[in-house]
Amino acid sequence: MAEISITLPDGSLREVAADSTVLSLATTISRNLGKAAIAGVVNGQQVDVSQALTNNDSVEIITVDSDRGRHVLRHSTAHVMAQAVLNLYPGAKYTIGPAIENGFYYDFDLGGRVFTEENLANVEAEMRKVIAANQPFVRAEISIAEALTLFSEQPYKCEIIERVTGGAADGTDSAEVGGSGDSVSIYRNTDEFVDLCLGPHVPSTGRLGHFKLQKVSSAYWRGNEKGPVLQRIYGTAWESKAALEEHLHRLEEAERRDHRRLAVELDLLSFPTELGGGLAVWHPKGAIVRKLMEDYSRSRHQSGGYQFVFTPHLSNATLFQTSGHLDFYADGMYPPMEMDNGTYYPKPMNCPMHCLIFRGRQRSYRELPLRLFELGTVYRYERAGTLHGLMRIRGFTQDDSHIYCTRDQLQDEIISLLDFVMSVLKAFGFEDFSFHLSTKDPEKYVGSDEIWESATNALSTALETHGVEYSVKEGDAAFYGPKIDIHIRDAIGRTWQLSTIQCDFNLPERFDLEYVATDGSRQRPIMLHRALFGSVERFFGVLVEHYAGAFPTWLSPVQVKILPVAEAHETYAQQVADSLIASGIRVEIVEANDQLGKRIRTAKMEKTPYVLVVGDDDMAADTVGVNARGLDVERGVAVSEFTRRITEEISHSVI
RNA sequence: GCCCGGGUAGCUCAGUCGGUAGAGCAACGCACUCGUAAUGCGUAGGUCAGGAGUUCGAUUCUCCUCUCGGGCUCCA
Numbered sequence: 001m002a003e004i005s006i007t008l009p010d011g012s013l014r015e016v017a018a019d020s021t022v023l024s025l026a027t028t029i030s031r032n033l034g035k036a037a038i039a040g041v042v043n044g045q046q047v048d049v050s051q052a053l054t055n056n057d058s059v060e061i062i063t064v065d066s067d068r069g070r071h072v073l074r075h076s077t078a079h080v081m082a083q084a085v086l087n088l089y090p091g092a093k094y095t096i097g098p099a100i101e102n103g104f105y106y107d108f109d110l111g112g113r114v115f116t117e118e119n120l121a122n123v124e125a126e127m128r129k130v131i132a133a134n135q136p137f138v139r140a141e142i143s144i145a146e147a148l149t150l151f152s153e154q155p156y157k158c159e160i161i162e163r164v165t166g167g168a169a170d171g172t173d174s175a176e177v178g179g180s181g182d183s184v185s186i187y188r189n190t191d192e193f194v195d196l197c198l199g200p201h202v203p204s205t206g207r208l209g210h211f212k213l214q215k216v217s218s219a220y221w222r223g224n225e226k227g228p229v230l231q232r233i234y235g236t237a238w239e240s241k242a243a244l245e246e247h248l249h250r251l252e253e254a255e256r257r258d259h260r261r262l263a264v265e266l267d268l269l270s271f272p273t274e275l276g277g278g279l280a281v282w283h284p285k286g287a288i289v290r291k292l293m294e295d296y297s298r299s300r301h302q303s304g305g306y307q308f309v310f311t312p313h314l315s316n317a318t319l320f321q322t323s324g325h326l327d328f329y330a331d332g333m334y335p336p337m338e339m340d341n342g343t344y345y346p347k348p349m350n351c352p353m354h355c356l357i358f359r360g361r362q363r364s365y366r367e368l369p370l371r372l373f374e375l376g377t378v379y380r381y382e383r384a385g386t387l388h389g390l391m392r393i394r395g396f397t398q399d400d401s402h403i404y405c406t407r408d409q410l411q412d413e414i415i416s417l418l419d420f421v422m423s424v425l426k427a428f429g430f431e432d433f434s435f436h437l438s439t440k441d442p443e444k445y446v447g448s449d450e451i452w453e454s455a456t457n458a459l460s461t462a463l464e465t466h467g468v469e470y471s472v473k474e475g476d477a478a479f480y481g482p483k484i485d486i487h488i489r490d491a492i493g494r495t496w497q498l499s500t501i502q503c504d505f506n507l508p509e510r511f512d513l514e515y516v517a518t519d520g521s522r523q524r525p526i527m528l529h530r531a532l533f534g535s536v537e538r539f540f541g542v543l544v545e546h547y548a549g550a551f552p553t554w555l556s557p558v559q560v561k562i563l564p565v566a567e568a569h570e571t572y573a574q575q576v577a578d579s580l581i582a583s584g585i586r587v588e589i590v591e592a593n594d595q596l597g598k599r600i601r602t603a604k605m606e607k608t609p610y611v612l613v614v615g616d617d618d619m620a621a622d623t624v625g626v627n628a629r630g631l632d633v634e635r636g637v638a639v640s641e642f643t644r645r646i647t648e649e650i651s652h653s654v655i
Numbered sequence: 656g657c658c659c660g661g662g663u664a665g666c667u668c669a670g671u672c673g674g675u676a677g678a679g680c681a682a683c684g685c686a687c688u689c690g691u692a693a694u695g696c697g698u699a700g701g702u703c704a705g706g707a708g709u710u711c712g713a714u715u716c717u718c719c720u721c722u723c724g725g726g727c728u729c730c731a
Contacts, residue, residue, distance in 0.1 A: 114659060114704035117725095225728050229658050232726070260724095264666075273704085273722055329731040382658055384722095386729065444731095478731060566688040592688060601692035615690050616731030625690070634688095635693055 002032035013202075022201070023049035025031055026061045029516070035520050036063035038207065039072045039200040046072075048200045049141055058581070064207075064239035067613060076137065076202045077127075077237040078106045082602050083193035084126035089113065095156040095221060095230055098112060102247060103211075103236035107219055109156065115216035115231045123233065124213050125214050134206030135189040137198055147184045150194065156221070159195050170650065179356045210244040211237035253492055259544035260389040266549050266606065271389075278387040278394030280537065285557035288586070289500065290540055291432070294375055296653075297533065298397050300424050304403060311353035312398035317343040323352035324510055326567035350376035351504075351529060354402040358525075363515040367652060368525060369405035369413050375536065376400045390541030397536040403528040410455060410526055412460035414484070417530060421499045424532050428543060429655035432489035435463055436468035438477040445479050447505035455503045455526065456482045480506035487582070490546040503528040510519040550629060552608040553646065554653045560646070561603045562624075565615035567592050573617045576612065576639055583643050587649075602628065 002018040006025060020364065022042065026033030026049070037564055040047050041060040046068070053059065062068045078097035085108055086092055114483055142150065144165050151157035161184055176528040187201055188194045202208060213235040238244040251576065255261075263269050267285030275281065284291060301308070317336060320326045325348060334346045349355065354372045377397045386392050405413050412492050422433060437459055440452050463470045470484075477483055479505030488496045502528040507513075514522040533539035543551070560580055564573040570591060575589045590599045596613065599647030603611045613625040617636065624635045624642055 041686080116660075213723060216659070223728070225657065227673045229727085231658085232728085271723090319668075325731080331731075380730085383729065384657095385656065385727080387723095392730085470701060480731080563691085564688095565690055568688075572670075594689095595687090595694055596689055596691065598693050599691095604692055611691080627691060634692080 004053060004055040004057075006053060007056070009058075009060045018055075021049065021054045022051050022053065022059060022061065025053060025059060033061060033063070036065065036069075036618055037061045038064045038202050041068075043548070048137070050201055052140075064241075065362070070239060071099045072200055073202055073239065074203075074237045075197075075236065076205070077208050078104040079187065079189065079193070079195055079201065080127050080130045080205055080208060081123065081195070081213070081233060081235060082106050082108075082195060083130050083328050084123050085188060086193065088122060088126055093154055093156055094357040096160075097195075103214070103234060104239060105232050105234045107217075107221070107227060107230040107232045108180075109221075110231050113231075113499075114218075115233060116254065117216060120213040120216065123241065127213075128209075130192070131205045131209050133190075134204050135192065136204045137199075137201035139185060139210045141183045141185050141203075143183055143578070147186070147196065148184070151196065156577055160196060167460060174643075179478055192339060193196065195241070208237065210239065211235055212244065212248065220253070250492060253652050254494070256391075256544075257492070257545040257548045259391075259541040262544050262549040263389075267555075268544070269390075273546045276394075277384060278382055278392070279394075280390065280393065286540075288557040289543075289551060289555050293533070293536060293540065294541075296422070296427065297375070300374045300420075301399075301401070304371075304420055306371040307373050309354065309357055309372050311347075311350060311357075311374060311376060313379070314344050315348055315353065316344055318514060319352050319356070320345055322510055323349075323355070323507060325352070326351065329334050332382075334379050335382050346379040346381045348375075348378050350374055350378060350398065350400045350506060350525075351402055351432070352399075352511075352648070355507055355527075358402075358404055358452075358513055359511055362515075363404075363525075365406060365515050365517050365523075368515060369403050369409050370525075371401055371403045372401075375400040390537045393535070393537050395489075398531050399533045399536060401530050403530065404508075404515075404525040405528070406515075406517075406523070406528055407451075407454060410503075410528075411458040411461055414459055416463060417486075417501055417528075418466050418468075421501075421530075421532050425486075425498065427489060427653055427655075429546065430488040430490070433468070434487045434488070434495065435468055436473055436485045438473045438483050438485065439476055440473040440482065441479065445477075446509070447481070453484065453503055455505075459484055459503070468514045478502065480504045488542075490542065491548070496542050498534045498542065499532045500530065500534065502584050503527075504529055550609075553609040553651070554650045556607075556609050557586065558588050558606070558608055559650070560583050560610045560612060561608045562589045562594050562612045562614060563596060563599050563603065563608075563647065564589060564631075565596055565613060569614050569619060574626060576614060579639060580646075581641060583647055585643075585646060604629075610642075612642070 002531055003015045004018050004020065006016055008014055011282050016028060023037055025033065026037035039062040040049055040051060041062060042051055042057050043055065046062070048347065062072065064070065064073060076100065078099065082094045082097055085106070086094060089110055091111055093109040095107040095109065097104060111609045118617030144161060146215065147161050148158055152163065164184065184196060185198060186194055187197045187199060189205065211234055215234050217232050219232045219235070221230055236244070236247055238247060263286065266285060267283050268289070269280050269282045271280050329348060333348045336343045336345055352373070356371060358370065375397050377395065381396050382392055382394050387394070403413060439456055445551050446450065483500060483502035484499050486499040487497045489495050508524050508527050513525055515525055517523045543612050562573045562577050564570045570589070574588050580587045590603065601612055607629065609629050611627040613627065621636065623636045623638050626642060628639045
C-alpha cells in the first residue's frame with residue numbers, strides 16, 4: 001500500500017498508510033496514545049481524529065488530559081447538553097454553547113419558560129442516555145442555503161449563519177462556525193441532533209461522561225443588555241472521574257474560603273442592610289488587620305520616596321468638570337448634592353485632587369518624579385447587581401498614588417515601580433505574578449500617536465527589563481493612556497487582578513499641569529496612576545480567601561490566646577499575658593469557665609496562631625504549653641523563649 | 656440595571672396543606688476546676704425582611720418594595 005510522510009511535533013518524520021487518519025496515526029505511535037487521542041492539529045488547524053491525512057502534513061495529537069483536549073470534550077459535552085435540553089423542552093431554541101475554563105455552558109431560548117436548579121438532574125439524566133448511546137459526532141460542510149434550510153426553525157442559528165456570511169462575524173461567531181466563506185460546518189449526532197459548529201469534537205458521545213451540571217442562570221443574547229434574555233446552564237467536564245472530583249473539591253474549598261462567610265465567622269466586618277448595599281462596617285478584629293495592612297503600606301511608601309497627602313471625600317462639581325469625570329463617568333458617580341454655593345459630588349477617584357496639589361504652585365523638573373500618595377476613600381455607584389462582598393463595593397479606599405514625571409523618567413520609574421509592587425505583594429505571601437500590557441484602542445484615545453508609542457515602549461521595556469512574561473491586550477487601554485495590570489495567583493490557584501500602573505496623557509492636559517524644565521521652558525509632565533492593593537477592602541477580601549481566614553501571626557487580630565487549666569491558674573495566665581502585651585503581642589485570656597478541650601477547640605476554630613495552656617507545672621517553672629497552629633503541642637516552653645520566638649516571627653512578617 | 660432563586664433567633668437551618676413557630680451552635684445563669692479540638696442542667700432570645708391585598712384569621716396565598724445569592728451586563 002502507498003505510504004505518506006507525516007511530520008510529528010518533535011520534527012521527526014513518520015511513514016504511514018495513505019488512508020491514515022489522525023486516530024490511526026496516533027494508534028501506530030502507541031496503543032495508549034490512540035486511546036487518549038481526542039482531536040488533532042493538522043498543519044496548525046484543530047481537527048477531529050477522523051480527519052484524513054495527506055502527504056507532508058504536520059500533525060499533533062491532542063489527548064484528553066491536555067488543556068486543548070479538555071476544551072474539546074467540554075465543547076462536545078455542551079452539544080450533548082443541547083441535545084438533552086431539546087429532547088426535554090420541545091420548541092426550545094438553542095443558541096451558542098462554548099467550552100470555558102473548567103467547563104462549558106449552553107444558552108437556550110425556552111420561549112418564556114425558565115430552568116430551575118431542580119431541572120438539572122433531569123437534563124443530566126437525559127445527557128447520560130445520549131452518552132450511553134455512544135452517538136458519533138459526524139462533521140459535514142454544507143452550503144449557506146442548505147444551512148439556512150436545516151436551521152429554519154432555529155432563528156439564533158440563522159442569525160449566526162447570516163452574520164458570518166455577511167462578513168460581520170466576531171470572535172464569538174467564529175468559535176461556532178467553521179467552513180469557508182460560502183459554506184459552514186455542522187456536527188451531527190445521528191438523526192437526533194445537529195449543531196452548527198467549527199469543531200473539533202470527540203469521535204463519539206461515549207468518550208464523555210465525567211461531567212456535572214452546576215447552575216442555571218440567565219444571559220443576554222450576544223451579551224447585549226437590550227437583547228433577548230436566554231436561559232443558560234453551566235457545567236463542568238473532565239477527562240476522568242478523579243479529575244472531576246478534584247475540581248469539585250477545589251470548588252468546595254473556594255466556598256469554604258469565601259471571605260463573606262469568613263468575615264461573619266471571624267467577626268471581621270459586616271454589611272448592615274441599614275447602611276445600604278456595598279457599604280461595610282469594620283468590626284474590631286477586621287479593623288486590626290486592616291490597620292496593619294495600611295500601616296505596612298504607609299511604611300513602605302514612606303521609604304519608597306512618596307509624599308503623603310490627604311484630600312476630602314467631597315468636591316464641587318467644577319473639579320469633576322475639569323477632570324472630565326462628569327462627562328465620561330457620571331453614571332459611576334453618586335448623585336449630586338445641591339449646596340447653597342454650588343453642586344457637590346462624593347469623589348469617585350482621587351486623581352483630580354492630586355492634580356490640584358501638583359498645580360498648587362510652580363513645579364520644577366528638580367521635583368520630578370513627584371509621587372503623591374494617599375489612602376484615599378472613594379465612592380462609586382456600582383450597579384446593584386454587580387456588588388459582591390468586598391470584591392465589588394461602593395465605598396472603598398485605594399492605596400492610590402499619582403506620579404508626575406518627565407517623559408525621560410517614565411521608563412526608570414516603571415522599572416522601579418514593578419519592583420516595588422512585587423516586593424509589597426510578596427510580604428503578604430503572593431509569589432506568582434502575571435503581567436498584562438494594554439495598548440491603544442485606535443477608536444478611542446487622546447494624545448499624540450507619538451506619545452502613545454513612546455509610553456507603550458517604556459512599559460514593555462520595563463517589563464522586559466524585569467525578565468517577566470507578559471501578555472499584550474491590544475486595544476484594551478483606557479482612552480487616556482496605556483497600562484500594566486498585575487495579577488496574582490492565590491493559595492488555591494485563582495488569579496486576582498490587584499495592581500495597576502496606568503499612564504495618563506489626559507489629566508495633565510485638562511488641568512494644564514506644567515513644570516519648568518532645565519532650559520526654563522514650560523513642559524507638560526506625564527502622569528501615572530498606580531495602586532498596589534487596588535482597594536484596601538478588596539485586597540483584604542483576597543487575603544482572607546488566600547489565607548482561608550488563618551492570617552499569619554503578624555496580621556492576626558489575636559496572636560495568642562492564653563488558657564488557664566483551672567481558675568487557680570488565672571493569675572499566672574494574667575502575668576504571662578502582661579508580659580507578652582508589654583512586648584507588643586495581641587493577647588486574650590480565656591477564663592476557665594469551660595472545659596479546657598472546649599476552649600482549645602474554640603480558639604482553634606478562630607484560627608488563633610498560638611494557643612498557650614498554663615497549669616501547675618507552668619506556674620512552678622515560669623513556662624507555657626504552646627499549641628501553635630499547624631504544629632504539635634510543645635509543653636514546658638519558657639515564657640521568655642516563647643516571647644523571643646513570636647517577636648522574631650512578627651518582626652519578620654513571616655507568612 | 657436585567658433574568659432566576661432566596662430572606663424564619665446572633666449563626667446554621669427545620670416547620671406551618673392558612674389557626675402568630677422549633678432544633679443545634681452562640682449568649683446568659685448555676686454546678687463542675689478540668690493539661691491540648693465540643694461537661695451537664697437551666698434561662699433568655701423571633702412584628703417569621705417591610706408594606707398592601709384576599710380571608711373570620713396570613714409567617715404560610717397574591718402583588719409591590721427592600722435586601723441577599725447565582726449569572727448577565729457594567730467596571731471612563
